[in-house]
Amino acid sequence: MLCAYSWYAWCIIISMIVTGAARSVVVKLAYQSGFEAPLTITLLYFLGQSLSLGIYWIQNKTSNGMFWKVPFQRKRGRGQSHQVGQYPPPGGEEEDQIFQEEKIAKELETKRISVSLDSDPLGNGSSHGLSQKSIIATQWTERIPWYYKPVIPGFFSLLNSTLRWLSLVYVAASVAEMLITGLELALSVVAARAIRKREISNTRWMGVCVVSIGVIVVSFANYHNKTAAAVAVTNEVYDDDGMNIYDYNGNASGDDEIDVAQKNYITGIVLIVLQCIFSVLQDLAEEVFMQASDFPPTLLLGMEGMFGLIFGLLIYICFGEKLGEDPMATIAILQEDPYMSAWLVGLPFLFLVTGIFNIKATEVTSSMTRNVWKNLRTLLVWIxxxxxxxxxxxxxxxxxxxxxxxxxxxxxxxxxSGGIVVYYWHKKIEIEATDAMPLQRTDHEVL
Incomplete structure (x- = not known):
């Protein structure tokens, strides 16, 4: 196997892929049904994230406030996890095996707590490529009060989500998903090296280059489809003699269709590139705060959503009409279409589930690894x-x-997809070389 994840990590990754694909399809269907309101979608997106505060509250209540103070430890290669501190009475062979597993887990937990007390920020998630430089690069997080930390990823999330939902107006959902996931992977590797100070192997750089080539091919395909559709419209608006069948006081000529298609293509690509930049910065900020500062994922997601919702509402109320979205027109559309209203009620919950799996995937691996697996969303969206x-x-x-x-x-x-295989190819050798040292790593440390 190229990826030695536990069943827990695999569940998180697969759920992230499926829910993320569903999110893109649902939003694109709304646009194609006539509800082109990206700012409204952005507000619903932050509303859904804000609901994560309720999830965090429930987690603390059901675990007596200790859910995030003493995290569960999982030993790599075991199918079952056990909470530290719960010991079954010794008896048969199965009970003895469980007892030994829990003893190992307790040793790992004691080691993790002692490391945390020494202010070593390499706690959760993937430690692949991290060094002393990585520790120094994240020491700035200690100077930020915990209640201000979500503001940084929240700001990037506001820009990222607005540009993402706006790009779907100009680009097909499957193409947008391919371009976004491919670009985010390439940019996340660059950001991890430049900001997080991760050591990136030559094999991974090669995988990123292959993914980038795939992004270029998809971009070319999207341009070809847009131009071909515009040419088809152009042929329809000219008669057999080559004369434009629209009068000069009419709507538009066929040549205008080609110009509009090309402008829409360029607009969509620019929006996607900007969105990917802000998305990578958001993911990296979340990774640093969760792994270097042990910030609870659901609390971080909920506070991000709260900050984004507050600032987003101010922008929507003050500048919504200037940005091309009339709030009153949006309300009128919802009043006329009860099905669309019901869709809007359910959308924040989809955003909530997707957001939780996204941020949990960053917690158990890294922002870089999460962006690798996000590429598989594109296939589901396209199908x-x-x-x-x-x-x-x-x-x-x-x-x-x-x-x-x-x-x-x-x-x-x-x-x-070939780039992903190249990206992970070296893991087979690494895993075989480190299988003999189970006490030095947990599942969260396997990239």
């Missing part, structure tokens, strides 16, 4: 969009298979 288009009978929703543009997109996705 869902194709199924919706051909099974719904409505050509306005979903995505059609276009020739040859969709083949280019498929080649780009396969290239990015």
């Amino acid at each position: 869902a969009a194709l199924c919706i288009f051909y099974m719904s009978g409505n050509s306005d929703i979903g995505e059609a298979w276009l020739m040859p543009g969709s083949f280019y997109t498929l080649v780009g996705f396969m290239t990015m």
Whole structure:
């Protein structure tokens, strides 16, 4: 195996992939149904994140306030985890085995607490590539009060989410997901090296380069599809003699369709690039606070959402109309369409679930590793969009298979998937070399 994750980590990663894909599909369907309100979607996004504060409160209540003070430890290679401090009475062979596992877990917990008391910020998550320079690079977190820490990722989240939902207006959901996940992987590796001071192996740099090539191929495919669709419209607005069938006082000519398609393509790409930059900074800030400062993930997510919701509401009320979204028009649409209103009620809960799995994936691995696995969302988004288009009978929703543009997109996705394999290839050797030292690592330390 290239990735020696526990069942717990695998559940987090798979759930992150599935819920993230569902989020993109649902938002794109809303846009294709006529509800193009990215600022409203952004507010719902932060509302969903804010609900994570309730999850944090429940976790503390159900664990007598000790849920995050004494985390569960898992020994790599074991299928079952046990909480420190609970010992079954000795008896048969199975009880003895459990007793030994818990004894090892207690030793690991004691070691972790002693390290924490020595102010070593390398606590949770992946320690791959971290060094003394990494410790020095994150010492600034100790000078920030805990209640101010979520402001930093919250600010990046506000910019990131606004640009993300706006980009779906101009770019197909599957293409946007491919470009976003590919770019975020490449940028997260660069940020991890420059800011987090992680040592990145040559094999991983090679994997990032392969993923970047796949991103370029997908971008080319998207440009080809946009241009081909515009050319098809152009052919429809000219008659057999080559004359424009629209009068000069009419709406637009076929040439205008091509110009609009090209401008939309450029706009979408710029939005995606900016979104990826802010997203990587957000992910890295979350990783540092959770792993170097032991900040509870659900509390961090909830406070991020609260800050984003407050600032987002101010922007929406003061500048919403200037940014192209009239709040009164949005309310009118919701009053006329009860199904859309019901959809809006359920959307924050989808954002909540997705956000929890996203931030938990960062906690148990790293922001860099999370962005590797996010690439698999693109396949689910694409399959869902194709199924919706051909099974719904409505050509306005979903995505059609276009020739040859969709083949280019498929080649780009396969290239990015190959980059993931290259990225993880060296792990097989590392795992075989370290299997004999189980007491030195926990599941959270396996990247």
